[in-house]
Amino acid sequence: MRERILSLCPALPGWSVVYGLDDSTVLREPIACWALHEWKDDRGQVRTEVVALINADDGYLTPADELTNPVLGIEKPGDARDWTAAATSHRKPE
Secondary structure (H helix, E strand, C coil), X not given: CCCEEEEEEECCCCCEEEEECCCCCEEEXXXXXXXXXXEECCCCCEEEEEEEEEEXXXXXXXXXXXXXXXXXXXXXXXXXXXXXXXXXXXXXXC
16 A cells, blocks of 8 residues: 545644754645545554645645755644744754
């Protein structure tokens, strides 16, 4: 079995993926849609998960966790969380 997307659902406005950049700043990317993703793990067990997809620079939908910056979390509409401390803790050493 190959990995596959079983279903797509558009994300409501305001949902974002929050990334920590190397300089401890925070970057928010809007979520374009949610995907129900299915794959087999190392033991051959079929797994499913919901994945946030963003519009990548190349114009394609890309799973949010495939970018080089660490994902700090998902921000829902109206979320007033300060992500600065999380971004600082994920900063790469110089």
